[in-house]
Amino acid sequence: MSMTSGINRTPLLGAIVGCALGVFVLQNGIGTQPTGKQYESVTETLKNGNTRTVKKLKAGVATPAFQGISSSWQRDFNQGTVETQGLSPDQLLFALAGFREMIAGILWVRADSFFDSGNYDAILPIIRLVTVLDPKQIDVYATGMWHIGYNFTDEEQRSDRRYIPSALALGKEGARNNSLTYEMFFETGWMWYHKIDDDYSNAVKWFELAQERPDMIPARRNLITNAYERDGKVDKSLDTLFKLYETAGKKAKEDAAFGNKQNRDTLENKLDTTLVRMVQRGWFAGKDGRPLTGYDVNPPFDTGFSAKVTVTEARVLRFEGTWNVLPVGTRIRAVLRDADFPNAKPAGMEWDFSNDVNLDPPRDKTFMQEQLFVRNQRFNKKVDMSKDPTMYPFTSKDYVIEFYYNPRSAPPHIQDKFSWNGEGFTDKNFLNTQVREGQRVMYTSVKISKDQLLRRGDWREKVPVIKTANYLDKDGKAYNQADQVTIDLPSLRAN
Amino acid sequence: MRPLAAAIETKQLTKTYKSRIHGKINVVDSLDLHVEEGEIFGFLGPNGAGKTTTIKMLLSIIYPDAGEGYVLGKEIGDMSVHRLISYVPERPYYYEHMTGLELLKFYASLFGINDQALFVRLLEKVNLHRDMSKTISQYSKGMQQRVGLAQALLNDPKLMFLDEPTGGLDPIAHREIRDLILSFREEGRTVFISSHELSEVELICDRVAIINKGVIARQGKLTDLLRGGRVEVTFEGVTEQWLKDKGMRDSHVRTIAGGVLLDTTEEEDINALIDAARSNSGRIVSIVPRRKRLEDLFIQTVTDAPAAAAKKTITVEESTSV
Amino acid sequence: MFKPIASIAATTVGEAIRRKVLLIILLIGVLFLVVAPGLGMLSARSETTVLRGMMLGIIQLTSAVIAIVLTVYMIPNEIERRTIYTILSKPVQRWQFLVGKYFGAVSALLMMMTLMTSVLVFTFWLQQRDASAIPDLIKAPVMYFVQMSLLAAVAIFFSTFVSPLVNFFLSGGLYLLGSLFAPFFQTLQESQGTPQAAKIFAQLVNTILPNFANYNIQNPIINPGQQIQNESSYYLQVTVYGVLYIAGLLVAGTIVFDRREV
Known part of the structure; x- marks a missing residue:
């Protein structure tokens, strides 16, 4: 014993095995992974007063401690995979070391200076890089999408529409990576509604997806009724207006803030106008099969x-x-x-x-x-x-x-x-x-x-x-x- | 077998290092050391002889490759003995941001001691009480050495290891340290000093061991080791021939101005010769003993015997002492 | 048994907070935190996002450098200056010394990170005048602290048998690898084309490597509308993971250090 160390190593080795086992369990998990059924939707109230629904593990169904951290991280919050192309070696190093968000921030600041100088071509790769480094930076997705869709123009301010598929792709990617929040769904819908200004069914599709996300702000919710109209779904637009008006009325009652009352009044006006137009344009008459004689829309x-x-x-x-x-x-x-x-x-x-x-x-x-x-x-x-x-x-x-x-x-x-x-x-x-x-x-x-x-x-x-x-x-x-x-x-x- | 009443006892204690060039090197080779309780023991040797390695083994800072060692009767590696011993390393460094008092407090806490009065008493003992609020970085080398001795006294140790306690100090500091070490013996402590400063050791040590190239070359009481000196006796009133006729071994006789000088070893019976001379109407002018000095012994030991080759410990046995 | 650990830890803190190199790193970090708000003048939301991202990044980076620099020299310095001999000649076990040193390092780190977080909170409040975001903001440094404690444990484990310079790169490299491997592992697991053997190997590596990526929770804090579900249980999980890993490293470090001839 005196020849080597003075301590007994057996309990120490036991301790190591114990720690390793714990680490293994936490890292990899044992037993079954939770299935989709074990989640439930929970609506939470956020600090800004809005609510959102997130999927949560049902209490008691599975103990998180036994699911493995990497899998739970993946499930709870997927940071996105690391892509490294286009980074300088120092940026790459930082990015790899877990400083992705910081690099994304620095790059975004740099992009801003290019916006000021009008060097739009330089911005695209930065936008791409930032979204790759931090796929949760919605602002970069939204700005990037708008930038690609609107900012490339010729000398006479005509947009370069060859970029629009890219803008949409960026919007779709942003929505995929940030599916818990409405914003990229809304932005993508807006691109269809305002920029493409033709195929409104797609605008409706994306606005509906945005609508499903509870954090969408009320004023933006109203836009879907216009999209329904342009998509020819006037009845749907009216239904939605009624629902929105009802919600806005409740909200204004609960909280008489100026914004809430204003939203209710806006919806009320819009509802009135829509009903008047539907009557004037012979919508109800047409639906009832009554002759459109006397309506402006007839004859074509x-x-x-x-x-x-x-x-x-x-x-x-x-x-x-x-x-x-x-x-x-x-x-x-x-x-x-x-x-x-x-x-x-x-x-x-x-x-x-x-x-x-x-x-x-x-x-x-x-x-x-x-x-x-x-x-x-x-x-x-x-x-x-x-x-x-x-x-x-x-x-x-x-x-x-x-x-x-x-x-x-x-x-x-x-x-x-x-x-x-x-x-x-x-x-x-x-x-x-x-x-x-x-x-x-x-x-x-x-x-x-x-x-x-x-x-x-x-x-x-x-x-x-x-x-x-x-x-x-x-x-x-x-x-x-x-x-x-x-x-x-x-x-x-x-x- | 555990010998009693020995502060330190080693048997064939060996430490081997592996070197790429030289292969295995025995830094300490089959060391047999015996230190009595209550004595100041000098552990001497040139630089690199294995002094510090031996101390580190005795303190279980490093581990021996072969042999046995006992400190205060406990096998080395037994941590309980650390309550009873203390150590001041060679050219020590203490946490510079601490004051002298804080330093003592820190080391005392390792024993679970918190006794402000004790700290002040110890600082007084090493004559640092006026500087106890200064940080170590403001201390001179001598002061650092003294605060080191103070920390080594915190646990009222039975055995103290001092590695080159006077290394690099000026003569006044030397003297202060020397007096402190002597006081430790008076307090009944065993002090194990490793040093290559022979004059110091000669002045304070009871017994010494000389280690060279990992092997103990000499070990014993200082008085015994230094025996075998010569004596010069100057006679008047006897002839050179008369003295030569006495037939003393290893003697030289020659006539000098004012008498005849006999140079002989201490072992010879000089008293009988003196008595014989007196009875022969001779007169003794002077008796001058020429004692062996530790330095001579040391140089002789280190240069004479190729220690590694000899591998034989020349020990002056206790029984041979007078 | 714990008294010597506490004493050694306290002394280590005293030394650490006086080390000039650490103070300089800390000062640079704090300086960056103070000037960070001046760097981004974007739209209101972008500004907040970028500001949070940069400030948290600065804290994390500074803490990582401090954690490594602080710990790699800890044991070698004690040996070089022979202070360890005085301590080990007292009734102090080596594991107590190692654990004391580790807790000293972690305490010093805690102090420095607390300082930086205070500066973060203060600067953020000055800039944004929004106290409601602060509790969320603080979560990141708290998790970074667990991360850096794990990093310090890695460094102190290596310091029981390698030189400081090698340790610096070894610990730094492991930090990079441990941060990178988790997302890489995820990509590998998700990809259909990866052969099963590679997946198993990746699983193995993922288990062995300390997973530093667990603690990079800044993303949902930086970006509005993002959230970790089961947040508190996740934090608990990764903290338990960290503590177990640290304990394992310290025990392993003790085994190595106990046989080490200092």
Whole structure:
């Protein structure tokens, strides 16, 4: 004994085994892992007064101490996996050491300085990096999504819509990573509702998901009723308004804070207005099968669309045309894109095709979308794409020009005539009921070649003019100048 | 077998280190040490002889590879003996942020002692009571050594290990430490001093052991070890031849101015010779003993015998002492 | 039995809080905490998020560096300065010495982390004027304290047999690995393509490595609307895990240190 140490090692080894066993149990767990059935939804009141529902383990069903920390951490709060691309070695080191949030914060501060200087290209990778480092930074997701969707524009402030699938993908990822809170669901819905401004069923889908999350603030909850209207689900909108109004009334009674009362009053006004419009636009009459005689929506109003597109110079187009709606508020969508643009669909694209956040959109493809504003029944807009070769590379051989109008996007004073689903809308030449299933829209398209757009080859001296057969100039005449060559835009009547 | 009445007893105590170049090295080799209770024992040896290694083994700071060792009758490794012993390491360092008083308090707490009066008394004993509120960082080397001795007295130890207690100190500090050590013996403590400062050891130690290259070369009472000196006796009134005729072993006789000088060993019966000379009308002018000094013994021991080769302990047995 | 441990711990604290290198690290940490609010001028919510993230990060980083620097030198310094001999010649067992040193380190760490947390709270309150967020904010440093205690135990265990410099990298490396492996392990377990053998191996490594990632709970505190479910039982679990791991390390350290010739 005296030859070596003075202590008896057996109990010490026993202690080590004991500690190791405990550590093993806590780290890995023993026995069965809890199943989904062992959770229950619990609504909690947060500090800001809102409530939220989270899944909690049912008391007594499983003892957390026996589930293993890593699995319970994973279940309770998944921090996300570590991805390291794009980090500098020191950032990487810090990130690996558990300082991911700090690095994300520092990077986000840096991104902010780029916002100030307008260096938007530098921001994208940072946004991506921050969301990777800290997938719980909702603000970065929301800002990043807005930035990608809205901030890349050409010299004439037209958005680069090639980025929208990426923006949506970022929104979807943000929602996946932050599924307990409403925000990214709402932001993604907003992108559909406001930016894409066409396929409202998707806006409804995301707003409904946001609505399921109890932490959503009341004022934002009201927006879903507008989305329902634009999606043609007017009854659903009314139902929702009633429910929201009821909730807001209770809340205002419980807590007479200014915001609560204001929200109740807003909803009350909106409910009134909606009911009045539903009556005025013959919604109830139509549902009851009563004749719509005497309602503004009947008979359907012919907008008398006509258009002329002149390639005045290489990459410069002038859009002119008529729209027989006297009140202002009409915006006709004009699209010029590669004939083989990936995932293209009439007057748009499959915006939602990607789940990967790809910060490098198809740079060799062209997609221009412009809103033609109608004033005094005419529109006239020059679109100059010559200054932004990165946004409009014109690398394909064939292109498509499209005109599109959806009454669902119309402002209320126009919808008073067209109604929500275009019941009071028609165009004798360009009414289309196919390109948007179950909807009455105006749509027409025509092919145009690269030579025509760039005024090359045969078209160096000739001016391509794309015209609908019914197009008349302001003086009521239809004529070409000497060097102009007409390309017909197909119409119902022509077909 | 546990010998009684010995403060320290080792039998064939061995410590081996492995060296990459030299293979196994016995830093302490089959050490047989015997320290009586109540004596000041000097453990001498050149640097690297194995002095500190031996002390560390006795304190169970390191563990022997072979042999046995007993401290105050308990086998080494028995922690209970640590209540009765104390240790002042070579060139000690104490936590510099503490005051002298705090330092004593800290070390006392390791024994479970909290006795303010004792601390002050000990600081007075080592003459630090005026400086007890100064931090150790403000202490001189001598003061640090003295506070070290004070902490070594906290548990009223029966046995104290002092490793080079006067190392690096000035002559005045030397003297203070020496007086303190002598007072420890008066208090009935056994003091085990490791040192290479022979003049100190010679002045205070009762017995010494000289260790060289891990092996005990000499061990015994200082008086015994230093025996075998020579005596010079100057005679008047006797002839050189008369003295030579006495036939003393290992003697030299020569005539000097004012007499005849005999140089002989202490062991010879000088008294008989003196008596014979007197009765022969001779006269004794002077008797000068030329004692062996510890330094001579030490140098002789360290340089003479290649200790590692000899491996034989030359011990002056108790029985041979007068 | 505990009196010597307490005395050694107290002395260790006294020494630690006077070590200049630690004080400098602490000062830098505090300085960063004070200037942190000036760094981010974003939207109100971003600012809070970034501010919290950075401040907690600073506390964690500073604490980790202090924990390692504090402990790697602890035992080697005692040996080098021979103070350990005086202590071990008293009736003090080696495990008492080791445990005393460890508790001293942890106490010093607690003091320094408390100081930093106070600065955090004060700066945050000055900046945000929002006292309601503070209790939540403090949870992170509390968990970091458990994390750093575990890190200190790792370092003190290694310090019983390796040199300070090696220990610095060893403990630091283990901290990185222990922070990284849990999320990596998660990725591996979730991935369908991982072969079973690799999963088992990963499980093994995940069990052996101290899981420092358990204590990186700052994310739900930084980001609004995030929450750990069963929060208190989770905290309890990881604390028990930490205490058991620390106990294991100290016992293992004692076994090594007891045979060590100092």
